[in-house]
Amino acid sequence: xxxxxxxxxxxxxxxxxxxxxxxxxxxxxxxxxxxxxxxxxxxxxxxxxxxxxxxxxxxxxxxxxxxxxxxxxxxxxxxxxxxxxxxxxxxxxxxxxxxxxxxxxxxxxxxxxxxxxxxxxxxxxxxxxxxxxxxxxxxxxxxxxxxxxxxxxxxxxxxxxxxxxxxxxxxxxxxxxxxx
Numbered sequence: 574x575x576x577x578x579x580x581x582x583x584x585x586x587x588x589x590x591x592x593x594x595x596x597x598x599x600x601x602x603x604x605x606x607x608x609x610x611x612x613x614x615x616x617x618x619x620x621x622x623x624x625x626x627x628x629x630x631x632x633x634x635x636x637x638x639x640x641x642x643x644x645x646x647x648x649x650x651x652x653x654x655x656x657x658x659x660x661x662x663x664x665x666x667x668x669x670x671x672x673x674x675x676x677x678x679x680x681x682x683x684x685x686x687x688x689x690x691x692x693x694x695x696x697x698x699x700x701x702x703x704x705x706x707x708x709x710x711x712x713x714x715x716x717x718x719x720x721x722x723x724x725x726x727x728x729x730x731x732x733x734x735x736x737x738x739x740x741x742x743x744x745x746x747x748x749x750x751x752x753x
Contacts, residue, residue, distance in 0.1 A: 590618035590619060590620045590641060590658075591618065591619045591621075592616065592617075592618060593616070593617045593618065593619050593657065593659075593685075593690070613662045613678070614662075615659065615660065615661075615662065615678060615681060615682065616660055616664075617641075617657055617658050617659035617660055617682065618641045618657070618658045619655070619656070619657050619658075619690070620641075620646050620647065620649070620650035620655070620656040620657075620658070621650060621654075621655040621656070622650065622653055625653045627653075627654065627655040627692070628692060628693040628694055629654075629655065629692060629693065629694035629695070629696060629739070630655045630656070630657050630686050630690065630692040630694070630695055630696070631646075631649055631654055631655065631656045631657070631696050631698050631742070632657045632659060632679075632682060632683065632686060632695055632696065632697050632698065632738075633645075633646055633656065633657070633658045633659065633698045633700060633703065634658075634659045634660070634661065634678075634679050634682065634697070634699075634703050634706060634707075635661075635700060635701060635702050635703040635706065636661055636663065636667065636670055636672065636675045636702050636703070636706055637661065637663050637664065637665060637666060637667040637670060637702070638664075638665070638701070638702070638703075639658070639660055639664055639665065640658045640700060640703065641658035643700060645698070645700070645744060646658050655692070656698075657682070657686060657690075659678075659679070659682040661674075661675045661678045661679070662674060662675070662678055663675065671722055671726075671728065672706070672709065673719055673722050673728045673730055674728065675706060676706065676709055676710045676713055676719075676730060676735070677728075677730065677733055677735075679697075679706060679707075679710045680710065680714070680733055680734075680735040680736065683695050683710075683714075683735070683736045683738060684736055687736065694739040694740075695736075695738050695739055696738065696739055696740040696741065696742060697710065697711065697738050697740070697741045697742070698741075698742045698743075698744065699741065699742070699743045699744065699746050700744045700745060700746070701744075701745055701746065701747055702747055703746070704743045704744070704745075704746020704747060705746065705747060707741050707743070707746075708741065708743075710735065710738070711737075711738055711741055713730050713733075713735055714735035714736060714737045714738065715737055717730050717731040717733070717735065718730075718731065719731065
């Protein structure tokens with residue numbers, strides 16, 4: 574990082590992350606960060622250089638980790654790309670994680686990126702467990718088949734209207750071992 578008198582350069586200040594928050598509706602939650610009236614509060618960070626508009630955003634998401642501290646989102650933003658680091662309803666807590674709900678959260682982020690943030694293209698970036706999440710989401714967005722969790726609880730992704738994505742990048746991805 575270039576520094577002048579110990580302070581970051583103007584280019585760095587032009588791409589400081591913006592906090593992005595919204596309420597996800599449609600699927601209630603008991604064990605995560607649930608908000609009022611059964612909604613789920615989702616939070617993320619958008620990295621972009623304001624002077625470089627883009628029609629595409631690179632969406633990083635992991636089932637439980639917060640990925641904004643990884644070096645790759647900042648590096649991509651430094652290169653002029655727009656990067657959205659999104660959290661699921663289970664940040665830093667996998668004790669009650671249900672992957673179908675995380676896929677639904679990812680779908681809410683894809684929809685939010687397009688409809689609220691104005692991006693035309695959304696490219697998923699799967700790091701570690703985000704790799705299996707990204708592939709699981711993409712499969713369900715193209716051909717939804719999941720109606721129940723592995724425990725047998727009703728969770729119908731076929732009715733979730735998940736939007737298709739425009740691409741997937743995998744970085745040190747792991748497999749969840751689940752057949753999509």
